[in-house]
Amino acid sequence: MSETVRLDRVEEITLDRVRHVALLARLELGEEEAVRFSRELTGIMTHINKLGELDLEGVEPTSHAIPTANVFREDTARPGLSNDEGLANAPEKDEGCFKVPQII
Amino acid sequence: MEFEPVIGFEVHTELKTNSKVWCGCSTEFGAPPNTQVCPVCLGMPGSLPVLNRHAFDIALKVGLALNCSIPERTYFDRKNYYYPDLPKNYQISQQYEPLGRDGWFDIELPDGSCKRIEIDNLHLEEDAGKNIHPEGQMHVDYSLVDLNRAGTPLLEIVTRPDLRGKEEAEAFMRGMKAFLEYLGASDCKMQEGRLRFELNISVRPKGSDVLGQKVEVKNLNSMSVVLKCIDAEIERQSALLEQGGRVAQETRLWDEEKFETRSMRSKETAYDYRYFPDPDLVDVVIDNAMKERLAAEIPxxxxxxxxxxxxxxxxxxxxxxxxxxxxxxxxxxxxxxxxxxxxxxxxxxxxxxxxxxxxxxxxxxxxxxxxxxxxxxxxxxxxxxxxxxxxxxxxxxxxxxxxxxxxxxxxxxxxGLKPLDDSALEPIVRKVMADNPKMVEDVRGGKKKAIGGLMGQIMRATQGKANPAVVTPMIERLIAESEG
Known part of the structure; x- marks a missing residue:
């Protein structure tokens, strides 16, 4: 399970962390790129850390700016896209399916 | 040394709804690939999910029926990982405020006793699509993806490690299936993947109260496979421990051909899902009226x-x-x-x-x-x-x-299978009695059992169309008449 990255604790996005995130995102990074991202991301995080200076005592965490709740749709099925439309952007397709590099 | 297994389950069940959990695509099983898809369940940029009311109601009803404590407010989180059957690159699930916590489920064991299995939590999420691996062809270097199932409402019920063997595991699975069917939560067809069990299993020396290192096993598509897997894991883990080894913390896959589990590569199980609340969905506030309405529907x-x-x-x-x-x-x-x-x-x-x-x-x-x-x-x-x-x-x-x-x-x-009426029956009864004087004598002499022998003959003669309730008094009457 991932530890929560607390803004006020992040000092440096180390090379190890860059490589870890790259693996999770299935990105292949060269050594030079990794070094550059480590530097740039550390800069970005330092900038974002400014938010940690705010006094948020008594402010409830939220993921929304608008206080809305309980938005539902009714359970009615309706037609979606055709198979052709659904696969229109697929780089490769076969037998009505998305074709991807072999899994397993 | 004798080892005992310690088992917990993660139950996944697709809820019985007409449409998917975030969009209006049908959840019908068996349609041609990628014909029940839309921008939302294909993960197209700019599309927005909206929660299916019925899916939420069913999930909450199950939570209430499992005696869970229900939060006043719940919401959905993104679980981030990359896999071809997951078009958004995250699964919408519930990590921080699941729909229910700390419930219980009573199972009944073969000896008639009851055992209470604790429920850690239950949460509503979406199912992934299906990866198809073409078979029977040489040199296949690709997989096919069908996203009809992606976005089907999926309820996950997580138990605590309260089960102690195959017998209890089986009682749990059967009980849970019946429970979900009774509630109308799912049709539970395991062959269609509507109900799936994942296993958490560890072993420890019998009598110990310390938990061993658990292993998670996936890809168990029937109850009998789960039971086989329990045997295989007890054997594998016990052997490891007996040789002074350690059980690794990992996820394993059941191999249907080899009858054993095998390790998934660590790359696939890099557990770092970076959960965070999904900003596309709003909270659900659960008030008493909602709970009472759903509780009243529990059959x-x-x-x-x-x-x-x-x-x-x-x-x-x-x-x-x-x-x-x-x-x-x-x-x-x-x-x-x-x-x-x-x-x-x-x-x-x-x-x-x-x-x-x-x-x-x-x-x-x-x-x-x-x-x-x-x-x-x-x-x-x-x-x-x-x-x-x-x-x-x-x-x-x-x-x-x-x-x-x-x-x-x-x-x-x-x-023409109606029983023979008395007039058609009597000549046959008379004939059978005439052909079996010994049996008639026995009945006359008070041997009640002998009537059975006559009855068998009469049944044969009438091809089963004689009603025993009529034949018995008829035999008795005819014997009485012959005496008189």
């Missing part, structure tokens, strides 16, 4: 119904247990009893003839699929009870009903 559950079947219909505990194991079977029974009130005979027919034919129809076949409807079975039993046909003839009528779907009276009429 009588299997254990309660079983007790009622014993007290109300006078069934044996065993019969009541088998009849209530599946909701459809229990409803079939009650519906038949309401047409003809002979619970015991109806139960016998259902547990004998009907059940064996249902088993032949396949693992997922339920009483709802049975070609003979409850009213028709009730009519058959009524015809036996009022003497319109003999029990023996009923046994030949039943397969006809299964095959043709016709009513028993129509079949009896067509095939």
């Amino acid at each position: 009588e559950l299997p254990l309660a119904r079983r007790a009622r079947f014993v007290s109300q219909y006078g069934l044996s505990d065993y019969d009541a247990r088998v009849l209530t194991a599946e909701r459809q079977m229990a409803e079939y029974f009650e519906s038949a009893v309401s047409v003809h009130n002979n619970p015991k005979t109806l139960a016998n027919w259902m547990l004998g003839e009907m059940k064996s034919r249902l088993n032949e129809m396949g693992e997922d076949a339920t009483a709802d699929d049975f070609p003979v409807r409850p009213a028709a079975l009730a009519e058959l039993v009524r015809m036996i009870d009022d003497g319109s046909i003999t029990g023996k003839i009923a046994k030949t009528v039943f397969p006809e009903m299964v095959a043709s779907g016709k009513s028993p009276s129509a079949i009896v009429e067509e095939k």
Whole structure:
């Protein structure tokens, strides 16, 4: 399970962390790129850390700016896209399916 | 050293809704690939999910029925990982404020005792698509992805490690399946993947109260596979520990061909899902009115119904247990009893003839699929009870009903299976008695059992169309007459 990255604790996005995130995102990074991202991301995080200076005592965490709740749709099925439309952007397709590099 | 297994389950069940959890695509099983898809479940940029009310209601109802504590406010989180069957690159799930926590589920063990299994939490999420690996072709270097299933509402129920062996695991799985069917939460067809069990299993020296290192096993597509997997893991883990080794913390896959589990590569299980609240969805506030409305919809559950079947219909505990194991079977029974009130005979027919034919129809076949409807079975039993046909003839009528779907009276009429009336019967009885003087003597001498011998002969002579209730007094009368 991932530890929560607390803004006020992040000092440096180390090379190890860059490589870890790259693996999770299935990105292949060269050594030079990794070094550059480590530097740039550390800069970005330092900038974002400014938010940690705010006094948020008594402010409830939220993921929304608008206080809305309980938005539902009714359970009615309706037609979606055709198979052709659904696969229109697929780089490769076969037998009505998305074709991807072999899994397993 | 003797080891004991410690088992917990993650139950995944697709909820019985018409449409997916975030969009209006159909959840029907078996459609051609990628024909039940739309921008939302394909993860197209700019598309927005909206929660299916019915899916939420079902999930909450299950939470209430599992005695969970329900939060006043719940919400959805993104679980981030990359896999071709997950078009958004995250699964919408619930990590921080699941729909229910700290519940329990009572299971019944074969010896009749009850065991309480604690529920850690239950949460609503979406199912992924399906990866298809082309078979039978040489040099295949690709997989195919069908996203019809992506976005189907999925309920995950996580138990604590309270189960101690195969017997308990089986009781849990059967009990959970019946429970979900009774609630109408899912149709639980395991062959269609509507209900899936994942296993958490560790072993420890018997008598120890320390938990061993657990292993998670996926890809278990039937109850019998889960049970086989438990055996395989107990053996593997015990052997490791006996040799002084350690069980690694990992996720393993069941290998159907080798009858063992194998490790998934660590790359696939890099557990770092970076959960965070999904900003596309709003919170759900759960008030008392909502809880009361759903609690009122919880039907009588299997254990309660079983007790009622014993007290109300006078069934044996065993019969009541088998009849209530599946909701459809229990409803079939009650519906038949309401047409003809002979619970015991109806139960016998259902547990004998009907059940064996249902088993032949396949693992997922339920009483709802049975070609003979409850009213028709009730009519058959009524015809036996009022003497319109003999029990023996009923046994030949039943397969006809299964095959043709016709009513028993129509079949009896067509095939001339009515019992012989007295005038047709008497000459046959007389002849059998004349041919078997020894048996007649025995009956006359007070040997009641000898009547059975005569009855057998008469049945043979009439091809089962003699009603024993008529034949017995007729034999007695004829013997009395011959004396007089």
